[in-house]
Amino acid sequence: MGEPILELRGVNKSFGPVHVLHDVDFTVRAGEVTALVGDNGAGKSTLVKCIAGIHSMDSGEVRFAGSPVHVHGPREAAALGIEVVYQDLALCDNLDIVQNMFLGREQLRGGLLDEAEMERKARQTLASLSVRTVKSVRTLVSALSGGQRQTVAIAKAVLWESRVVLLDEPTAALGVAQTRQVLDLVRRLAEQGLGVVLISHNMADVFEVADRIATLYLGRMVAELPAKEVTHSQVVELITAGRSGDLGMARPEAATV
Amino acid sequence: MSTSTVEAPATRPERTGFGRRLVSANTFWIGLVLVGLYLGFSVLAPSAFPTLFNFQTLLIEASVLLVLSVGMTFVIITSGIDLSVGSVLVFAGVVGAKAMEALSPGHDATSAGWGVIAVGLVAALTGGAVWGLANGLLIARAKIPPLIVTLGSFGAALGVAELVTAGVDVRTVPQALRRTLGYGTSFVVVPNLVLVAVVVTVLGGWLLHTTRFGRYTYAVGSNAEAARRSGIGVTRHLVLVYLITGLLAGLGGFMSLAYYGTTTISGHSTDNLNVIAAVVLGGTSLFGGVGSMLGSVIGVFIPAVLTKGFVILGVQPFWQPVAVSAVLVAAVWFDQRRRRTQDRR
Ligand SMILES: Nc1ncnc2c1ncn2[C@@H]1O[C@H](COP(=O)(O)OP(=O)(O)OP(=O)(O)O)[C@@H](O)[C@H]1O
Ligand SMILES: [Mg+2]
Numbered sequence: 001m002g003e004p005i006l007e008l009r010g011v012n013k014s015f016g017p018v019h020v021l022h023d024v025d026f027t028v029r030a031g032e033v034t035a036l037v038g039d040n041g042a043g044k045s046t047l048v049k050c051i052a053g054i055h056s057m058d059s060g061e062v063r064f065a066g067s068p069v070h071v072h073g074p075r076e077a078a079a080l081g082i083e084v085v086y087q088d089l090a091l092c093d094n095l096d097i098v099q100n101m102f103l104g105r106e107q108l109r110g111g112l113l114d115e116a117e118m119e120r121k122a123r124q125t126l127a128s129l130s131v132r133t134v135k136s137v138r139t140l141v142s143a144l145s146g147g148q149r150q151t152v153a154i155a156k157a158v159l160w161e162s163r164v165v166l167l168d169e170p171t172a173a174l175g176v177a178q179t180r181q182v183l184d185l186v187r188r189l190a191e192q193g194l195g196v197v198l199i200s201h202n203m204a205d206v207f208e209v210a211d212r213i214a215t216l217y218l219g220r221m222v223a224e225l226p227a228k229e230v231t232h233s234q235v236v237e238l239i240t241a242g243r244s245g246d247l248g249m250a251r252p253e254a255a256t257v
Numbered sequence: 258m259s260t261s262t263v264e265a266p267a268t269r270p271e272r273t274g275f276g277r278r279l280v281s282a283n284t285f286w287i288g289l290v291l292v293g294l295y296l297g298f299s300v301l302a303p304s305a306f307p308t309l310f311n312f313q314t315l316l317i318e319a320s321v322l323l324v325l326s327v328g329m330t331f332v333i334i335t336s337g338i339d340l341s342v343g344s345v346l347v348f349a350g351v352v353g354a355k356a357m358e359a360l361s362p363g364h365d366a367t368s369a370g371w372g373v374i375a376v377g378l379v380a381a382l383t384g385g386a387v388w389g390l391a392n393g394l395l396i397a398r399a400k401i402p403p404l405i406v407t408l409g410s411f412g413a414a415l416g417v418a419e420l421v422t423a424g425v426d427v428r429t430v431p432q433a434l435r436r437t438l439g440y441g442t443s444f445v446v447v448p449n450l451v452l453v454a455v456v457v458t459v460l461g462g463w464l465l466h467t468t469r470f471g472r473y474t475y476a477v478g479s480n481a482e483a484a485r486r487s488g489i490g491v492t493r494h495l496v497l498v499y500l501i502t503g504l505l506a507g508l509g510g511f512m513s514l515a516y517y518g519t520t521t522i523s524g525h526s527t528d529n530l531n532v533i534a535a536v537v538l539g540g541t542s543l544f545g546g547v548g549s550m551l552g553s554v555i556g557v558f559i560p561a562v563l564t565k566g567f568v569i570l571g572v573q574p575f576w577q578p579v580a581v582s583a584v585l586v587a588a589v590w591f592d593q594r595r596r597r598t599q600d601r602r
Contacts (some may be wrong), residue, residue: 052486054485054486073488074485074486074487074488075488078488084486086486089483090480090482090483090486090487091480091483092475092476092479092480092483092484092546093479093480093546094475094478094479094545094546094547095472095475095476095479095546099472099475099476103472103476103483103484103487103489104476104484104487104488104489105487105488106469106472108469111468112467112468113467113468113469113472
């Protein structure tokens with residue numbers, strides 16, 4: 001189906017003595033939603049942060065749109081068109097919604113901050129996400145509910161002309177209606193040709209939107225399969241045991257951290 | 258998917274962050290306190306307090322503190338602190354004065370010309386910037402807490418200044434400098450020292466409230482990790498903030514030299530606390546991420562007005578710190594209560 005837009009090969013990452021990612025291969029295809037699933041502590045967020053340039057990889061190679069790249073920081077990731085919604089959201093409480101959405105990429109006019117233009121674009125993006133509960137785009141993030149914060153973090157990521165969007169549990173704090181909006185958004189981004197990665201613990205959501213499902217088990221990529229070819233219970237088994245029938249690792253019990 | 262929103266006819270920009278912060282409740286109330294104090298003293302001493310001369314001296318005496326507080330506002334918004342400003346001021350003054358003496362015949366700079374004075378200014382600014390850079394690198398790169406780093410430079414900068422001068426104030430300051438920057442006036446009534454302080458403050462406010470640099474200052478103080486993930490060079494930004502603060506302390510040292518005609522080595526041991534008190538009084542949060550330049554200006558003038566008022570009314574000047582502390586605690590308490598009621602909404 002879709003062309004690979006982002007390819008990781010043999011990625012390793014340790015924090016001191018803790019080996020978190022073991023020779024991980026991972027492919028994100030343009031126009032597809034890839035679900036990244038795995039138990040708590042499997043290494044999903046770490047993988048995302050490696051892609052975003054927040055953590056450096058110990059080894060492994062990254063290809064973006066076919067050519068090898070080395071991403072040394074969030075700014076370089078953003079320059080390639082990689083946007084991330086972090087699990088912990090990473091918003092500044094004392095800044096308002098607009099200021100957060102444009103943080104690090106403020107629009108300028110004559111060298112000064114162009115508040116009116118940023119506000120206009122922020123409104124536009126929020127409106128396209130059907131955000132109804134935020135009264136004013138000048139509300140400080142500290143005054144927002146958990147779900148509203150999550151929406152701001154998502155809006156911050158879709159504001160830009162991006163090619164790959166990674167969403168780390170974007171619906172964790174959301175209500176029913178907002179979850180629906182985000183899932184619709186995920187599909188819509190893929191239809192626009194972006195490569196979308198969705199991390200989620202909710203299998204119903206995963207099966208609803210994902211084209212492919214990649215499973216991490218103790219920091220190892222045990223399966224990367226089209227969603228149509230696996231069942232709900234197979235994925236759960238892959239997540240919890242590392243294998244399911246002839247899918248997954250040959251000897252998951254040998255896997256150590 | 259529905260696209261309707263309640264975002265009312267969303268064309269008119271809302272009040273921007275700057276405007277909103279400007280009238281943010283805390284600044285507003287503390288501004289009222291300042292106006293109240295000024296009016297109060299004017300009523301109590303109608304012939305002595307509200308005079309042009311008194312107003313001028315009030316501004317002159319606050320000028321150096323104001324320059325220091327511009328830097329301190331940036332530092333505290335990043336959730337840092339700089340205890341070294343007073344010592345760095347002294348150090349810069351000594352370096353500037355020594356440089357001017359060294360270039361003058363017989364080591365007496367009293368009649369030195371503008372070339373020598375310019376060298377003195379550069380020396381003072383450099384002296385301040387070096388300490389600021391050292392603070393910044395130790396805090397942002399070596400990740401030593403700002404309180405510890407600047408407590409160290411607070412002692413070290415003063416120590417070095419005393420070593421250089423053997424503890425004796427340098428007293429030969431060019432007359433040309435004293436006449437102009439020290440006690441000269443421009444536009445008939447504006448003391449030059451005040452003019453410099455105003456320019457620095459306006460530039461500081463402009464930098465803080467309308468530029469990326471200012472926005473990043475709030476972001477770093479609010480959530481450094483979020484700032485980093487948004488691609489902001491947090492380390493570089495912190496180094497710059499402390500560097501600017503050191504540079505401004507250097508300028509303060511030069512201004513002080515021009516005004517007093519001596520290096521006043523022993524006269525700045527509580528500058529740091531006065532500046533921090535002023536900035537916090539003005540609504541800048543020690544927890545970072547919150548604050549305004551206007552607030553700091555107001556915060557500098559409340560103690561200044563109290564001092565002047567007490568002197569004119571013949572109240573023992575020892576009451577001034579007591580009164581300032583009371584206002585400071587009241588301001589913070591008031592602010593917290595306001596925030597709590599806001600949270601309860
Ligand atoms: N900065 C860090 N320093 C040390 N260890 C870390 C760090 N970040 C993550 N780890 C470790 O790496 C492992 C994987 O963590 P990660 O956050 O990637 O898991 P996850 O798959 O996202 O889990 P969850 O579903 O709970 O979000 C964990 O064992 C964690 O303790
Ligand atoms: Mg995670």
